[in-house]
Amino acid sequence: MRRVLITGGAGFVGRHFVRHFLQAGDEVHVVDPIAPATGGVDPALGWPLFDPREYSGFHFYKEDCRQFFRRSTHESFDLVLHLAAMVGGRLMIEHNPLAIADDLSIDAEYWQWAAAARPTKTICFSSSAAYPVSLQRQEGYVLLSEEMINFGDDIGMPDMSYGWAKLTCEYLARLAHERHGLASVCYRPFSGYGADQDDTYPFPSICKRALAGSANEPLVVWGSGRQMRDFIHIDDCVHGVVHTMDAIDDGGAINLSTGRLTSFLDFARVAVGACGYDTEVQGRDDRPVGVFARGGDTTLQEQLGFRATISLEEGIASAIAYYRDRVGDR
Numbered sequence: 001m002r003r004v005l006i007t008g009g010a011g012f013v014g015r016h017f018v019r020h021f022l023q024a025g026d027e028v029h030v031v032d033p034i035a036p037a038t039g040g041v042d043p044a045l046g047w048p049l050f051d052p053r054e055y056s057g058f059h060f061y062k063e064d065c066r067q068f069f070r071r072s073t074h075e076s077f078d079l080v081l082h083l084a085a086m087v088g089g090r091l092m093i094e095h096n097p098l099a100i101a102d103d104l105s106i107d108a109e110y111w112q113w114a115a116a117a118r119p120t121k122t123i124c125f126s127s128s129a130a131y132p133v134s135l136q137r138q139e140g141y142v143l144l145s146e147e148m149i150n151f152g153d154d155i156g157m158p159d160m161s162y163g164w165a166k167l168t169c170e171y172l173a174r175l176a177h178e179r180h181g182l183a184s185v186c187y188r189p190f191s192g193y194g195a196d197q198d199d200t201y202p203f204p205s206i207c208k209r210a211l212a213g214s215a216n217e218p219l220v221v222w223g224s225g226r227q228m229r230d231f232i233h234i235d236d237c238v239h240g241v242v243h244t245m246d247a248i249d250d251g252g253a254i255n256l257s258t259g260r261l262t263s264f265l266d267f268a269r270v271a272v273g274a275c276g277y278d279t280e281v282q283g284r285d286d287r288p289v290g291v292f293a294r295g296g297d298t299t300l301q302e303q304l305g306f307r308a309t310i311s312l313e314e315g316i317a318s319a320i321a322y323y324r325d326r327v328g329d330r
């Protein structure tokens with residue numbers, strides 16, 4: 001049995017890892033303030049897919065992780081999943097960049113705490129938003145591979161304050177290894193999705209709009225709808241981490257991606273089809289669209305023995321079945 005700390009563990013990504021480690025028999029300590037607009041859900045209100053309170057190894061601290069770090073300087077953990085961050089989809093990234101910059105402070109305090117508490121291993125959630133936006137433009141976009149961020153040479157311009165914070169966290173992970181001998185690995189998830197994701201993200205909002213729509217009205221996506229993302233199911237993200245986390249200890253990064261780019265127009269068409277009707281998909285230009293194409297090379301993941309297996313079509317079909325059931329339950 002490992003002693004696992006998950007910062008930000010009540011959010012979308014965290015809840016899936018909490019389930020994984022509890023089911024593996026580990027003791028799981030979750031710290032999360034349930035801040036507005038971050039997708040955090042208080043366990044006391046019930047989590048959508050499972051109830052962590054049914055496990056005796058589940059411990060929840062409703063507080064900012066920075067406060068937890070200040071009062072638990074020497075608590076020892078076998079594993080820390082550091083997920084705590086101000087997150088929340090494109091609108092938040094573009095409209096509230098200074099609020100997101102709080103991530104710089106969260107990560108600084110995390111690494112200062114880790115230098116004293118010395119967890120055996122840290123799994124750090126960075127982001128594909130750390131990659132240079134210049135490689136994601138309509139003209140000349142490429143599948144992004146890990147070595148395209150090179151701290152010894154060229155790091156490029158990441159995606160707004162969110163990207164800067166994630167990039168800085170990766171840099172701190174490397175310094176923590178070099179200067180303090182701390183073991184860690186950083187992950188760069190692409191567009192992670194799942195049925196229980198909060199509605200600020202495109203996956204649930206487009207699926208729910210498709211379910212609420214009909215053949216008589218167009219389905220609306222943001223921008224032209226031609227912009228593309230690499231959608232990876234949250235179960236694949238969990239498997240990807242579990243399969244590869246022991247391979248890197250020096251703070252180096254691994255993508256969590258499928259290598260497949262899907263436009264929002266195509267995504268919406270699949271969602272409509274999964275709801276059993278057909279309609280026109282239209283863009284709207286009063287919403288932020290972000291980069292044109294963000295897809296992740298899979299070479300390193302595959303070398304480490306992991307390949308995502310859940311197709312976007314399967315993910316959409318199962319999420320729509322889940323939303324349908326819940327509407328039926330009300």
Ligand SMILES: Cc1cn([C@H]2C[C@H](O)[C@@H](COP(=O)(O)OP(=O)(O)O[C@H]3O[C@H](C)C(=O)[C@H](O)[C@H]3O)O2)c(=O)[nH]c1=O
Pocket residue numbers: 087088089090091093127128129189190191199200201202203205206220221222223227229264288289290291
């Ligand atoms: C909510 C919504 C979004 N969209 C489109 C508009 C944008 O082109 C795209 C934005 O997706 P997202 O909010 O996931 O933002 P990205 O710029 O892709 O960045 C995301 O992926 C990186 C890796 C992170 O780490 C971020 O946390 C995450 O926000 O979805 C729609 O078309 N319809 C909608 O209802």
